[in-house]
Amino acid sequence: MSNNRPIVLSIAGFDPSGGAGVLTDVKTFEQHQVYGLAIITGNTIQTENEFIKMEWITIDFVLESMTILFNKYEIKAVKIGIVPTLEYLEQIVFQIKKLSQKAKIIWDTVLRSSTDFNFMDIENQIKLISILNQMDLITPNYKEILQLSTKGINAETIAKNISQHCAILLKGGHNSEALGTDFLFLKDEIFTLLPETKNIFSKHGSGCALSSAITANLALGFDIKSSCKKAKMYIEKFLHSNNTLLGYHHD
Numbered sequence: 595m596s597n598n599r600p601i602v603l604s605i606a607g608f609d610p611s612g613g614a615g616v617l618t619d620v621k622t623f624e625q626h627q628v629y630g631l632a633i634i635t636g637n638t639i640q641t642e643n644e645f646i647k648m649e650w651i652t653i654d655f656v657l658e659s660m661t662i663l664f665n666k667y668e669i670k671a672v673k674i675g676i677v678p679t680l681e682y683l684e685q686i687v688f689q690i691k692k693l694s695q696k697a698k699i700i701w702d703t704v705l706r707s708s709t710d711f712n713f714m715d716i717e718n719q720i721k722l723i724s725i726l727n728q729m730d731l732i733t734p735n736y737k738e739i740l741q742l743s744t745k746g747i748n749a750e751t752i753a754k755n756i757s758q759h760c761a762i763l764l765k766g767g768h769n770s771e772a773l774g775t776d777f778l779f780l781k782d783e784i785f786t787l788l789p790e791t792k793n794i795f796s797k798h799g800s801g802c803a804l805s806s807a808i809t810a811n812l813a814l815g816f817d818i819k820s821s822c823k824k825a826k827m828y829i830e831k832f833l834h835s836n837n838t839l840l841g842y843h844h845d
Protein backbone atom coordinates (compact mmCIF):
# COMPACT_ATOMS: atom_id res chain seq x y z
CA MET A 595 0.00 0.00 0.00
CA SER A 596 1.23 3.48 -0.86
CA ASN A 597 2.60 5.52 2.01
CA ASN A 598 1.69 8.73 0.17
CA ARG A 599 -2.08 8.35 0.09
CA PRO A 600 -4.46 8.89 3.01
CA ILE A 601 -6.57 5.83 3.78
CA VAL A 602 -10.37 6.10 3.86
CA LEU A 603 -13.11 3.59 4.55
CA SER A 604 -16.56 3.10 3.06
CA ILE A 605 -19.10 1.19 5.18
CA ALA A 606 -22.03 0.80 2.82
CA GLY A 607 -24.05 -1.55 0.62
CA PHE A 608 -22.96 -3.57 -2.40
CA ASP A 609 -24.67 -2.66 -5.67
CA PRO A 610 -23.75 -5.12 -8.46
CA SER A 611 -24.43 -2.48 -11.12
CA GLY A 612 -21.46 -0.50 -9.76
CA GLY A 613 -23.50 2.68 -9.74
CA ALA A 614 -23.91 3.07 -5.98
CA GLY A 615 -22.60 1.75 -2.67
CA VAL A 616 -19.03 0.66 -2.01
CA LEU A 617 -18.16 0.17 -5.68
CA THR A 618 -18.84 3.78 -6.63
CA ASP A 619 -17.26 4.93 -3.36
CA VAL A 620 -13.98 3.18 -4.14
CA LYS A 621 -14.05 4.50 -7.73
CA THR A 622 -14.44 8.00 -6.32
CA PHE A 623 -11.69 7.48 -3.74
CA GLU A 624 -9.30 6.36 -6.45
CA GLN A 625 -10.00 9.44 -8.57
CA HIS A 626 -9.14 11.60 -5.55
CA GLN A 627 -5.89 9.70 -4.96
CA VAL A 628 -6.84 8.36 -1.56
CA TYR A 629 -6.69 4.65 -0.79
CA GLY A 630 -10.17 3.18 -0.32
CA LEU A 631 -11.11 0.31 1.97
CA ALA A 632 -14.66 -1.07 2.10
CA ILE A 633 -16.95 -3.00 4.44
CA ILE A 634 -20.34 -4.15 3.17
CA THR A 635 -23.47 -3.57 5.26
CA GLY A 636 -25.76 -5.34 2.82
CA ASN A 637 -25.89 -7.18 -0.49
CA THR A 638 -28.42 -6.14 -3.09
CA ILE A 639 -29.89 -7.60 -6.24
CA GLN A 640 -30.47 -4.60 -8.47
CA THR A 641 -29.65 -2.70 -11.63
CA GLU A 642 -29.42 1.05 -12.04
CA ASN A 643 -33.20 1.32 -12.47
CA GLU A 644 -34.66 -1.70 -10.67
CA PHE A 645 -34.30 -2.79 -7.03
CA ILE A 646 -35.10 -6.46 -6.38
CA LYS A 647 -33.83 -7.60 -3.01
CA MET A 648 -31.67 -6.71 0.00
CA GLU A 649 -29.85 -8.97 2.46
CA TRP A 650 -28.23 -7.26 5.43
CA ILE A 651 -24.86 -8.24 6.88
CA THR A 652 -24.89 -8.90 10.62
CA ILE A 653 -23.58 -6.06 12.76
CA ASP A 654 -21.12 -8.38 14.50
CA PHE A 655 -19.50 -9.18 11.14
CA VAL A 656 -19.23 -5.46 10.33
CA LEU A 657 -17.78 -4.55 13.73
CA GLU A 658 -15.19 -7.33 13.57
CA SER A 659 -14.09 -6.20 10.11
CA MET A 660 -13.84 -2.61 11.35
CA THR A 661 -11.62 -3.67 14.25
CA ILE A 662 -9.25 -5.56 11.95
CA LEU A 663 -8.94 -2.65 9.51
CA PHE A 664 -8.54 0.09 12.12
CA ASN A 665 -5.89 -1.94 13.95
CA LYS A 666 -3.97 -2.40 10.68
CA TYR A 667 -4.35 1.02 9.01
CA GLU A 668 -4.48 4.68 9.97
CA ILE A 669 -7.91 5.53 8.60
CA LYS A 670 -8.41 9.26 8.11
CA ALA A 671 -12.13 9.33 7.31
CA VAL A 672 -15.13 7.00 7.14
CA LYS A 673 -18.14 7.29 4.87
CA ILE A 674 -21.25 5.41 6.05
CA GLY A 675 -24.01 4.51 3.60
CA ILE A 676 -27.08 2.30 3.90
CA VAL A 677 -27.80 0.65 7.25
CA PRO A 678 -30.94 -1.22 8.35
CA THR A 679 -31.63 0.42 11.72
CA LEU A 680 -30.63 3.33 13.91
CA GLU A 681 -29.19 0.85 16.42
CA TYR A 682 -26.97 -0.65 13.68
CA LEU A 683 -25.73 2.83 12.77
CA GLU A 684 -25.12 3.65 16.42
CA GLN A 685 -22.89 0.61 16.89
CA ILE A 686 -20.86 1.49 13.79
CA VAL A 687 -20.35 5.09 14.87
CA PHE A 688 -19.42 4.25 18.43
CA GLN A 689 -17.03 1.54 17.21
CA ILE A 690 -15.27 4.13 15.03
CA LYS A 691 -14.91 6.41 18.04
CA LYS A 692 -13.61 3.53 20.13
CA LEU A 693 -11.01 2.63 17.52
CA SER A 694 -10.04 6.16 16.44
CA GLN A 695 -10.79 9.56 17.93
CA LYS A 696 -9.34 11.32 14.88
CA ALA A 697 -11.18 9.68 11.97
CA LYS A 698 -13.77 11.94 10.33
CA ILE A 699 -17.27 10.44 10.06
CA ILE A 700 -19.59 11.25 7.15
CA TRP A 701 -23.06 9.73 6.91
CA ASP A 702 -24.79 9.65 3.56
CA THR A 703 -28.36 9.36 4.81
CA VAL A 704 -29.63 6.77 2.33
CA LEU A 705 -33.04 6.07 3.86
CA ARG A 706 -34.90 5.12 0.67
CA SER A 707 -33.75 4.00 -2.76
CA SER A 708 -34.61 5.88 -5.93
CA THR A 709 -36.97 2.98 -6.66
CA ASP A 710 -38.77 3.55 -3.31
CA PHE A 711 -37.27 0.64 -1.37
CA ASN A 712 -37.23 1.72 2.27
CA PHE A 713 -33.93 1.02 4.06
CA MET A 714 -34.48 2.54 7.50
CA ASP A 715 -37.12 4.32 9.56
CA ILE A 716 -36.06 6.81 12.22
CA GLU A 717 -38.31 7.08 15.25
CA ASN A 718 -36.00 7.51 18.25
CA GLN A 719 -34.96 11.17 18.06
CA ILE A 720 -32.91 11.01 21.28
CA LYS A 721 -30.81 8.18 19.87
CA LEU A 722 -30.46 10.00 16.54
CA ILE A 723 -29.12 13.14 18.26
CA SER A 724 -26.62 11.13 20.30
CA ILE A 725 -25.32 9.61 17.05
CA LEU A 726 -25.17 12.94 15.22
CA ASN A 727 -23.10 14.37 18.06
CA GLN A 728 -20.36 11.90 17.11
CA MET A 729 -20.37 12.74 13.39
CA ASP A 730 -18.67 15.42 11.33
CA LEU A 731 -21.13 15.70 8.43
CA ILE A 732 -24.34 14.23 7.04
CA THR A 733 -25.55 14.62 3.46
CA PRO A 734 -29.34 14.27 3.09
CA ASN A 735 -31.42 15.50 0.17
CA TYR A 736 -34.71 17.35 0.53
CA LYS A 737 -36.70 14.10 0.79
CA GLU A 738 -34.37 12.38 3.23
CA ILE A 739 -34.08 15.26 5.66
CA LEU A 740 -37.82 15.18 6.30
CA GLN A 741 -37.38 11.60 7.55
CA LEU A 742 -34.84 12.80 10.13
CA SER A 743 -37.46 14.68 12.13
CA THR A 744 -40.85 13.73 13.55
CA LYS A 745 -41.93 17.35 14.10
CA GLY A 746 -43.33 17.99 10.62
CA ILE A 747 -41.26 21.16 10.05
CA ASN A 748 -39.62 22.27 6.81
CA ALA A 749 -36.26 21.06 5.52
CA GLU A 750 -34.32 24.25 6.28
CA THR A 751 -35.48 24.34 9.91
CA ILE A 752 -34.56 20.69 10.39
CA ALA A 753 -31.12 21.39 8.89
CA LYS A 754 -30.55 24.33 11.23
CA ASN A 755 -31.46 22.15 14.21
CA ILE A 756 -29.18 19.32 13.11
CA SER A 757 -26.29 21.73 12.48
CA GLN A 758 -26.06 22.29 16.22
CA HIS A 759 -24.89 18.68 16.49
CA CYS A 760 -22.93 18.15 13.25
CA ALA A 761 -22.47 19.85 9.90
CA ILE A 762 -25.11 19.10 7.29
CA LEU A 763 -24.99 19.40 3.52
CA LEU A 764 -28.58 19.71 2.31
CA LYS A 765 -28.40 18.51 -1.29
CA GLY A 766 -30.52 20.31 -3.85
CA GLY A 767 -31.21 17.54 -6.32
CA HIS A 768 -34.81 17.27 -5.11
CA ASN A 769 -35.32 20.96 -4.34
CA SER A 770 -37.97 22.15 -6.80
CA GLU A 771 -37.41 25.80 -5.86
CA ALA A 772 -33.64 25.80 -6.43
CA LEU A 773 -32.73 22.65 -8.33
CA GLY A 774 -29.10 21.67 -7.88
CA THR A 775 -28.36 24.28 -5.22
CA ASP A 776 -26.85 22.79 -2.07
CA PHE A 777 -26.80 24.43 1.35
CA LEU A 778 -24.04 23.72 3.86
CA PHE A 779 -25.22 24.28 7.42
CA LEU A 780 -22.48 24.72 10.00
CA LYS A 781 -23.15 25.55 13.62
CA ASP A 782 -23.14 29.33 13.11
CA GLU A 783 -23.06 29.73 9.32
CA ILE A 784 -24.92 28.71 6.17
CA PHE A 785 -23.18 28.54 2.80
CA THR A 786 -24.88 28.32 -0.58
CA LEU A 787 -23.24 26.07 -3.18
CA LEU A 788 -24.60 26.93 -6.62
CA PRO A 789 -24.48 24.55 -9.59
CA GLU A 790 -22.53 25.55 -12.67
CA THR A 791 -25.41 24.35 -14.83
CA LYS A 792 -28.85 22.82 -14.39
CA ASN A 793 -28.64 20.88 -17.66
CA ILE A 794 -27.46 17.56 -16.26
CA PHE A 795 -28.29 13.86 -16.66
CA SER A 796 -29.69 12.03 -13.63
CA LYS A 797 -27.35 9.37 -12.28
CA HIS A 798 -27.89 6.32 -10.11
CA GLY A 799 -25.66 6.65 -7.04
CA SER A 800 -24.84 10.35 -7.40
CA GLY A 801 -25.35 10.82 -3.66
CA CYS A 802 -22.86 8.06 -2.93
CA ALA A 803 -20.29 9.64 -5.23
CA LEU A 804 -20.79 13.07 -3.67
CA SER A 805 -20.43 11.89 -0.07
CA SER A 806 -17.37 9.77 -0.89
CA ALA A 807 -15.79 12.74 -2.72
CA ILE A 808 -16.31 14.83 0.42
CA THR A 809 -14.82 12.02 2.52
CA ALA A 810 -11.75 11.89 0.28
CA ASN A 811 -11.22 15.65 0.44
CA LEU A 812 -11.51 15.66 4.23
CA ALA A 813 -8.88 12.92 4.37
CA LEU A 814 -6.65 15.04 2.15
CA GLY A 815 -6.76 17.80 4.77
CA PHE A 816 -9.38 20.19 3.40
CA ASP A 817 -11.97 21.67 5.75
CA ILE A 818 -15.67 20.83 5.45
CA LYS A 819 -16.58 23.87 3.33
CA SER A 820 -13.74 23.33 0.86
CA SER A 821 -14.40 19.58 0.75
CA CYS A 822 -18.06 20.14 -0.12
CA LYS A 823 -17.20 22.70 -2.83
CA LYS A 824 -14.62 20.41 -4.41
CA ALA A 825 -17.00 17.45 -4.23
CA LYS A 826 -19.73 19.46 -5.94
CA MET A 827 -17.37 20.19 -8.84
CA TYR A 828 -16.54 16.49 -9.05
CA ILE A 829 -20.16 15.37 -9.01
CA GLU A 830 -21.14 17.79 -11.77
CA LYS A 831 -18.53 16.17 -14.03
CA PHE A 832 -19.98 12.81 -13.02
CA LEU A 833 -23.53 13.94 -13.89
CA HIS A 834 -22.36 15.25 -17.27
CA SER A 835 -20.30 12.15 -18.12
CA ASN A 836 -22.97 10.53 -20.31
CA ASN A 837 -26.73 10.39 -20.82
CA THR A 838 -27.36 7.08 -19.03
CA LEU A 839 -28.08 6.36 -15.35
CA LEU A 840 -24.58 4.91 -14.87
CA GLY A 841 -22.00 7.68 -14.71
CA TYR A 842 -18.31 7.68 -15.53
CA HIS A 843 -15.80 8.86 -12.94
CA HIS A 844 -13.30 11.52 -14.00
CA ASP A 845 -10.35 13.09 -12.21
